[in-house]
Amino acid sequence: MNLAAQGDKVTLFLVQNGALASRKDAKGNPLGTVLKGKVEVLVDSFSLKERGIQDAERHPSVKPADIDALVDHIMAKETKVLWH
């Protein structure tokens, strides 16, 4: 969020159990704060399917994406990628 606040483009890609955080009703989920901070949030479609998370459960501002999209982000120029 600090990076986004200083004008850097930041994308958070949720994968594996991180996909659980894409649910709009998840308790104590800081996702809303992250989205207000102008961070683009994507969630891996495969991880959603594995966990049975339906479209209606997902926060509307979190976009489903394939792993291809993650590779595109990783390979984009002037990008730092951090796995957490």
Add this chain to the structure above:
Amino acid sequence: MAKTLTISIMEPPYESANSTTSLRIIDAALRKGINVNVFAYEGAVSLTIKDQQPHPNPVHETSVEEEKHPTTKDFVAGLFELAKENGVKLDWLNCGLCVDERGAGNWIEGPRRGGPPQLHEWVQASDATLVIPTK
């Protein structure tokens, strides 16, 4: 000129979703025409062990053939085939010290032995580097 991605992995096979995600990323990159360097260290050197065998599932009462249990060595072998088909390079280094510690040196065709100096060279020469550690 094709771009190059270096990815460093350390998760042993069949332990966490990190292995699956790593292989999916490598697969997607190769399909996009990106050369991929993989530095496998710690438990990840066991991903390519040739002696891995699929097994039946006693809970499901299925045979080996019915279960079709996938092995990571077959997934990795498939990635080498994919790279060949797409005319890109997959270079896979297994950390030598990690291999020796585990007695995990009998690999499928494709991976080779290496160490941190090669990883450093890859990182310097690649367009992007992704490190997927264990927790």
